[in-house]
Amino acid sequence: MTLDRFRPVADRMLGPWVHTADRLGLSPDGVSLLAFAAAVLAAVAFAVAEPVFYAAGAVLVLLNGWLDLVDGALAREQDVASAGGDLLDHVLDRYADIAIIAGFTAGIDAYALGFLAVTGVLMTSYLGTQIQAVGIGREYGGLLGRADRLALMGIVGLVAAVYPAPIVADFGVVGLLLGLLAIVGHLTALQRFLGAWRDL
Numbered sequence: 001m002t003l004d005r006f007r008p009v010a011d012r013m014l015g016p017w018v019h020t021a022d023r024l025g026l027s028p029d030g031v032s033l034l035a036f037a038a039a040v041l042a043a044v045a046f047a048v049a050e051p052v053f054y055a056a057g058a059v060l061v062l063l064n065g066w067l068d069l070v071d072g073a074l075a076r077e078q079d080v081a082s083a084g085g086d087l088l089d090h091v092l093d094r095y096a097d098i099a100i101i102a103g104f105t106a107g108i109d110a111y112a113l114g115f116l117a118v119t120g121v122l123m124t125s126y127l128g129t130q131i132q133a134v135g136i137g138r139e140y141g142g143l144l145g146r147a148d149r150l151a152l153m154g155i156v157g158l159v160a161a162v163y164p165a166p167i168v169a170d171f172g173v174v175g176l177l178l179g180l181l182a183i184v185g186h187l188t189a190l191q192r193f194l195g196a197w198r199d200l
Contacts, residue, residue: 028075035067036095039064049106064100104178113178120184124188156174
């Protein structure tokens, strides 16, 4: 159930964005920084936890995900792809994940649940890169990849904007999202680990 399998489709839609970024004189690293800025602004919006801010945060999360595709495509277009750029992109992606989850967490004052969610997300990403480090290849699959997480965060932001009331016990849609990220994130990390272990 991962949207990463549709990455080639998204890549074909990036042309106008890549050409615009190139004409504006942006570098791939500059686009990565813009994507990170969108994530930080989304986090601030989610922390405010008001309907209009939830909606704005949702748009910013989706912008972060889209720009995260643009930076790589721009690097290929400008023929400047590098290990340094890839490193910067991955580091900013992780900080973006942390910021967005922290924003959701602060907005509903559920710090224990937020901790479990962010560790699940970080372990999922860590396993992806660690599997690559041992020579198996980059792992994007699993129950919940980054594209899935960003899509869910965007959807939840929109739902929270129109329906902030509790759904299960005292938890609204944001609390349910954090619970899902906590459970599925750690399960995805375990799934990646077991898959890689079989391939060693």
